[in-house]
Amino acid sequence: MFTPEILFGLPILNKKLIKFSSPLAKSTDDQKPISDNWILESSNQKNEQDLKLQKKIISSITSYINEIDKLSIDDHVFRNPNVSTSDLAAKLGVPTSHIVYLFKYHSKISFSEYRTLSRINDSINLINKGFLKNNTLEALAYKTGFASYNPFFSAFKKVTALSPQDYLKLNKTTIED
Template sequence: MNFLFIGLDGFNILSLSQKGYYQFYPLLIVIIPAMHLFFINIDKDSKRLNYNELVHFIFPVLLVVLNLTAKRFLIAVVPAFWIKLFFSILFEAYIIYYTTITYAFLKKKIWNREPDLINMKQNRILKHWSFFIFYLYSLIVFHLIVVISMNLKAAGNDNTELNNYKFFPALLLNIMYFKILFTPEILYGYNVMHDKIKQHNKSNFILTDLWILDASEEINNVQDRALGKKIAEYTSNYIHDIEKLVFKHEIFRNSNASINDIANKLKIPKSHLTFVFKYMSKVSFTEFKKIVRIHDALQLIEKDYLKSNSIESLANKVGFSSYSPFYTTFKEVTGISPQVFIQQRKKGK
């Protein structure tokens, strides 16, 4: 929108680049807090407008009003340079503040986030691309500060220096825009778990991200290598049968369920299952059991199990001996506590 208006202004359709003390691009004062809110909402799961976030746009509006007031009433009594200097310092402080708090948020909530065992791939992609977008954003901010500082040295009150450097931020913003537009992981944020659960039946495997279907890791153990060659054509069927047993037949609701139980139910050697979890799974059998049980709990919550039952009852039903290990595992797998998840679900409704 910013560069669209600048383009219209170039054709004299609009008049946005009037001489004065407006030391920033049209709409840029809105882009700054909007970028901050974009990163903040990566970590949220809400389809409704949060009106509290509108507070971030109060200062931009006041800045515009103050600028117009200065152009209308102060130009005759205050030297132009001092007015230009005031607005330049004010705006630079404004963008540095938002860049700083955005960096602090990303470092704490996204880049150093506790691993989420269900959405490991999603977490990795978000960390990489949020860093990439913030890097581009920081370049734009740095460029803007340099140009505004250079513009202070320009003669007169126009924005000649500022207008000479539009290509660089235009290029960066377009790269950022198209990357966001064509990368669903960035648009959706962390909270894609529910959609994944609903789409499980559309894929060959429910927990696709946990399985290494094209494992290329060299197996050093001679016996394991020989076993791997022997069962290579059956491993996909093994994984399918394992998921069917734990999800459809809910074998892990038994708190004492073990890998031996799965082997007996599927009537395959235990050594075959051990190989699958050792070389074809990103998690151990113990972690797999945790993920499946929490997956089971999420499904029951979606079916309103807690309307007539307690969380302790839910913990026992999905195979935990008590509430304490359920709470710890739930937070480890989903990244949030059961109470927070339930509250977010209620707000989503």
């Protein structure tokens, strides 16, 4: 596998990474992450390679986290059923190792759990906006990135403690007309 340095050259990679270490990015580092799935200070034992990577990106951790959350919430990247850490890295213009590092040391949940949680939150937002007035729960599952209704049902129940049907019944009065 090729690294971005090999594929694009170090100057091009450095230009892409500059947005995370620019003065604007540093001012956002004082902000709290959008979601509470993240840990800003990691005390886990790291191997030598991870320690080297940490030194490179430590000042940009919050920027990375906020950009990942924005991709999830605003750009709905997890609607793609095959989205991976490599896809997130490509969207952000950073090496995949940076994204893997974030989920390994600065996330309370794994990448796959984060992806599932993002999809369920997306489905709840769509339900509340009236998506099910003209669509089925199965269409909702596909729209939010699930391969079929069964994994959607299981994930929805795991995250909300309710089946999608029970969620609809309980929230019928709050769903937009």
